[in-house]
Amino acid sequence: MEMMNWEHMNLLNELIHGLKAAKQLQASPSPSSSCLTTEMKETLLHNIVSSFEKAILMLNGSTTQNIPMTELAPDLLAHPGKVPESPTSITGSPRSEEFFDVGSKDCNLSSKKRKMLPKWTEQVRISPERGLEGPHDDVFSWRKYGQKDILGAKYPRSYYRCTFRNTQYCWATKQVQRSDGDPTIFEVTYRGAHTCSQGIPPPEKPETKPNHTVAVNYQNNLLDYLRTNLTGRTNGLEADTFSFPVTSPFYTYESINGGTFCHVGSSAPSDFTGLISTNTSTGNSPIFDVDFHFDPTAEINTGFPTFLHNSI
DNA sequence: CCAATTTGACCGTC
């Protein structure tokens, strides 16, 4: 299977990311009436700059292969405590425009700081073949550190943290909660971004899991996405090209900085739906057939990566 | 033996 190489995928991701941030800034009206706070604008600017820097780095002959964020964007890390969340863009998860502390003096995040971490929820349906294995299988490696019975929930909630928390001070966590109503659905809540080297997955690992045709579609969709200025929807990836059990994930972006948020449910009506499908042929398994549903009626945290629905 | 998981205890928040 001819696949789009990772440099190109990452490059496109960065360009898209920068474009989105730029458009959000562009769409922001006059300062007085703007829904963007100064901080949000700074964040957007920061992301635009970092996206272009990373894109330039990629074009500059170096590959992102096995390059952790610390090397990919050293200038960003030069500012203590400010690291852009970006690895999720590589994997196809929604990426947050938010920043979070990783280099603060106390390596332990206080609960307050944890609250500041970007958080999004993915609903994952298990496949009959893979059974319960599916929802826990994504590109990142996690270590379970707890399980709790949740009040009113039929099934316990599992808590996972990044395997590299101690070695690479990666504070990403996730919670997995089996849905009461539909036991085949797992609600996976991610918190924080990976700052470990998993954030930029290696481009190819032929010996790992079988190839997935999604990668090609990923390339096409990204290109379409750019061409159509994010106003269209690409489709046709569902059943035939997807071998990972995840089906129809939908995301719920939650608050950061105590600000606004954008909740998007699976049933939310949307005037715009941007679809990116991607494959990560890295160590574990490819996961994302990502459907970003943009609900124009939702309250939007402009710091978050809702797909832009304005034309340029 | 080492790493991952389990599970009761502990802690912070409401």
Add this chain to the structure above:
DNA sequence: GACGGTCAAATTGG
């Protein structure tokens, strides 16, 4: 005090 989230000792598995 109840609840959700995390810690860490004990246990399990490769």
